Amino acid sequence: MKEEKIKFLSFWAINDSLNLNKMKCQLLEMYNCGLNGVVFQPRNYPGNPDYLSKKYMNILSELILYAKSLNMCFWIYDENGWPSGRAGGLVHKKYPEARCLYLIKTDEGIKISSKNEISSLDPYAGRLFLEFTYEEYRKGLTKNAFDYVEGFFSDEVGYLDGHGVSVSIGGVPWCENYSQVYEEKYKEKIEDSWELLFNDGAGCEEVRVRYWETLNELLVKSFYQPIHEWCACYGKKYTAHVKGEETPFFQISYSSSCYQILKNVSVPAVDALERYPGNGYYPRIASSIAKQFYNGESLCEAIGGSGWGLTPEDFTNYIKWLIRCGIQTFVLHLQQYQLDGEAIRDWPPSLPLHINWKDCFSQIIEEIRRWGKEFKKEEEKKPLFLIVAPTRGVMAGFKPQDSMEINEHDGTNVPNTLSGRISNEFIGFIQTCYEQQIRFDVTEEKIIEEYARVTPNGLNLGHMTYEKVILGNGCCWNNKEILDVIKNKDYLMARESLKQRDYRKNHKINHKKVSLSQSPWKYISNGENQLLLSFQNKKSKIFECSLKVKNEKDIKNLYINSSDMLESLHFNGIFLEPDKQSNRIIYHVPDELARTTSWNIEIKNEKDCQKQPFVYVRGDFLVLSETDYEIRRKREIITPGPFYLSGTKAKITNENFIKSGYPFLGTNITLRKEFSNTDILPAGSLRILGVYADLLKINIDGKCCFIYDKDWSIPLEIIPGQHVLEVTCYPSTYNTYGPHHYLGGDYKVISPDQYKGVKNFADPSHFPTKTLSDNYSFVRFGIEKDLAAYIQIK
Structure with a gap:
């Protein structure tokens, strides 16, 4: 079941014309720096040769086979730009009438508004993207090259076109078939309850949970599930991360639930930007789902935008934080293929090849690997707990206009609303557990209801079994039967009891100074x-x-x-x-x-x-x-x-x-x-x-x-x-x-x-x-x- 090796891959930004010899040389340099592979990412790609053309595929095929000769794994980023879903403009060219729809509150009431962009909630657009990108790679690459490709990477496909309509204008994502799906599921018209998405009123909590969960299901069905099934059919891994992972409140605007997205990705992933470690929660979403439902491999697009001032010590501390959260594969954002002026400014640094401490890079990651092995041995001596996030609890109190206060980059500035307070209190609790070095996985209410099974040994969730379960404050349940069984089996543990555990060790060492x-x-x-x-x-x-x-x-x-x-x-x-x-x-x-x-x-x-x-x-x-x-x-x-x-x-x-x-x-x-x-x-x-x-x-x-x-x-x-x-x-x-x-x-x-x-x-x-x-x-x-x-x- 378990994929345990710590791996380092490069997010390889292909921002210049494809030159096979130049790319081979750069790939060899990365190999000599100790990297295990690359994610090939067209980024500011000038279109020489044309994206996904026959010539493009021929050059890429040779490059993939060269990576194979170096025993470097090779992933493909599934877009030319950001976010995934456009096939470098080919989807829009075929489907110019595509619209992103959303609800907006006006003085005259709730209205449907739109813009001419590709929507992730549009099944037809999803099918076109799969055809133009994934099928083109399958057909265009040589058989040996395609067979060697390890997997595909989707980037930040959230609601609509990737730009949070709630965060930007206080709106709510919408799509043409939403009314029909909601009415079939709940036997009532959602239009009658639109107002409750924006304002408090009788039954607003239930309406909001239903609305955002249904929206999430439509996103999975139109985008993630077809690609996941295609990758499984052709023996490829599929990885993806969404925007807004950092807190339960932040994720509502972009995907409703990171858990439900990553449940449909064979290598669950997160994106961790900046130079210093974030909270102890969101990387653990990916690592927990990977262990519970897949082979244990989780991935992080790491350290993007940390700046050219990133030091070896900063890098080491950052990766160790992610390892403590259960991540094993690190896609380092990013390595620029051509370090031109635009690339120098493009969410730096370009590592490892353009940093001053490149000479030491292989030593640094080897030391991290050794540390990771020792950490894992010590970690497995501790009891393992399962903490349930109040995703629905946050949904129930969520009003889209409140999310306009948050920072769209990292989710900070969560408002002091009911929804925001539930989210902040939960993150505070998780952070305490992380700092006290408690060993835990995470999940949410819906996953517990749909997949958890009570056994004599504990609560079973996919491949994992947990002896003790801790509920975050504010959890909401559609079906409390499983919760009652957990309580009756004495598998439920009070949050305060968990917080009393502290596995931190005192490493203070006394020294005496020697004269020189x-x-x-x-x-x-x-x-x-x-x-x-x-x-x-x-x-x-x-x-x-x-x-x-x-x-x-x-x-x-x-x-x-x-x-x-x-x-x-x-x-x-x-x-x-x-x-x-x-x-x-x-x-x-x-x-x-x-x-x-x-x-x-x-x-x-x-x-x-x-x-x-x-x-x-x-x-x-x-x-x-x-x-x-x-x-x-x-x-x-x-x-x-x-x-x-x-x-x-x-x-x-x-x-x-x-x-x-x-x-x-x-x-x-x-x-x-x-x-x-x-x-x-x-x-x-x-x-x-x-x-x-x-x-x-x-x-x-x-x-x-x-x-x-x-x-x-x-x-x-x-x-x-x-x-x-x-x-x-x-x-x-x-x-x-x-x-x-x-x-x-x-x-x-x-x-x-x-x-x-x-x-x-x-x-x-x-x-x-x-x-x-x-x-x-x-x-x-x-x-x-x-x-x-x-x-x-x-």
């Missing part, structure tokens, strides 16, 4: 330096940047690198040709042209102003600010600039590499020091203090390792004697790609709007409408202190 003799840090070398050019719009499509240069005679090895193809580039009025031998877009600058005290760089962009490329000048120089830096939020440092270049290397201070001339550095800097110890230092005893870096590569007397934990302890045993330590410091990738002018700096979630400076759902609520600053923001980089040694006291 050591030299100061000494700068040894750095990789290639760079400056991100800041352009002003001169006229249509033409941008220019002016720079001051000091000690210009020492400038050498200069070139300009653009993320996107340019129509033209002029350096001090001289037209430069791109290097056609390079696989990057680079322009070499002759030394004699660069050795002037001022530069003017003019580019003509092939794209519009909103998609301005990232253009860097790179070479052997320092990037210095005319104004000083200030520390902000401890981890960040800011300056208004402006920057100038210097060809002469001044003293590089280990405490602050940014101020020393490396604010945008995308490579690394190496330091050295000598130290001596008189006692054996066990592994982990020697620490580096005052570190500001994403990653350190350690070399002590020829023994090497990577470290990234916050205590910066070195996992090597150090024998008594004199030693030479070399430390290679890796800066935050945020310093390369930003957004440098965003008020939030290296914020926990970054979308394209944080680059534009347009306030959106990801911003803190107190931010102004325009969210860009004149300051440049960087993540601090350097080593402020020396070594210290601490030996554990037994």
Whole structure:
């Protein structure tokens, strides 16, 4: 029954023309980083060759078989864009009269409104999507390639066109056959009760539960069930996640119940965005259903939008949170096929291939796998509980206009209404259980009524049996017979009894400090330096940047690198040709042209102003600010600039590499020091203090390792004697790609709007409408202190 292996897949964003050799090289790079496979996702795909065309299928078939040769699993994202259901526009082309219908409250009463979009509640649109996408892949791929495809991935198919009509305008999803289905099921007309969906009144709780559950059943029947059955027929796994998973209140607007959707998906999935762990509830929906009804494999589209400032430690903590919630397969959002300007801004980071700590990625995920195995062993020693979510209880009190208060990104700001309070109280209870490391699965009332069976050993739910069941406050029941049997068998457990259990362990360890003799840090070398050019719009499509240069005679090895193809580039009025031998877009600058005290760089962009490329000048120089830096939020440092270049290397201070001339550095800097110890230092005893870096590569007397934990302890045993330590410091990738002018700096979630400076759902609520600053923001980089040694006291 159980799929237990921890797997890492890439959400591979195919945003450029299909080039088989380039894709093979990138696939091999991901394999070398330790990934188990990919989800092939056309995303901002330019249509070369045409999506789902014969040529497209031929190239993809060869790529799939290459993945097979690497023993990498291969999934296919079932759309060209977002959300699933449109077949890259083919459904709408065939069905131009398609409409999304919804109910809206007006001064004249409840009215049906509509828009010309594909509706997930339309069975005909669902059939077209299945035909245009799934059947095309089956017929278009070679037999060997199709046979190797592991499964298909649907993305955020909720009600109507994926945009929550309740959250946006306080409406309620509707479809043409709803009245007939509801009347056949309940022997009454729903139109007579429309008002109760929006306002309280006699019988409103029952009407709302019936309405939202029926709507969910129609969504399953029109979209998820046909695809699920098709995948089962052809031996493919099917995974999907919906929007609004975070809380019971949030899910009503988009799907009514995540449980009922994921019950019709063979690999239940969730989407976990941002840099820091969320609550202990919603990933557990997917993992619980996977164990209860399938083979135990659950999946998470993970860490999207966490920003270029994501550190190895952030990544590790995030994945461990998901493992604690029962998830085993992680689809890392996302790996950009082509890192152009649009891709840099597109819900970053692009990992693992475009982050500064790529060198250590395979080690990081292998350490996570080992931790996961140990966690599972310890977890299975604990009793397992089943907690029932009050999905219907939240539905019963739900009024669509109240959901307009919530944040459409993460479901926060749940209103203080009856429905909202039930949801918030339940999430609080779940979070307490998670923090106390209680082992539990989750379900909801409808699943209990339809699938639960009472046995002598406990409550059976599919493949799982639970000795104790805990009901969330506010649960509603259509059939209380099963609940009565559970109570009579003494399988029901009080919530307070569960909260009294606490499995947290005290890991406090006492240490004593050991004296060391050591030299100061000494700068040894750095990789290639760079400056991100800041352009002003001169006229249509033409941008220019002016720079001051000091000690210009020492400038050498200069070139300009653009993320996107340019129509033209002029350096001090001289037209430069791109290097056609390079696989990057680079322009070499002759030394004699660069050795002037001022530069003017003019580019003509092939794209519009909103998609301005990232253009860097790179070479052997320092990037210095005319104004000083200030520390902000401890981890960040800011300056208004402006920057100038210097060809002469001044003293590089280990405490602050940014101020020393490396604010945008995308490579690394190496330091050295000598130290001596008189006692054996066990592994982990020697620490580096005052570190500001994403990653350190350690070399002590020829023994090497990577470290990234916050205590910066070195996992090597150090024998008594004199030693030479070399430390290679890796800066935050945020310093390369930003957004440098965003008020939030290296914020926990970054979308394209944080680059534009347009306030959106990801911003803190107190931010102004325009969210860009004149300051440049960087993540601090350097080593402020020396070594210290601490030996554990037994």
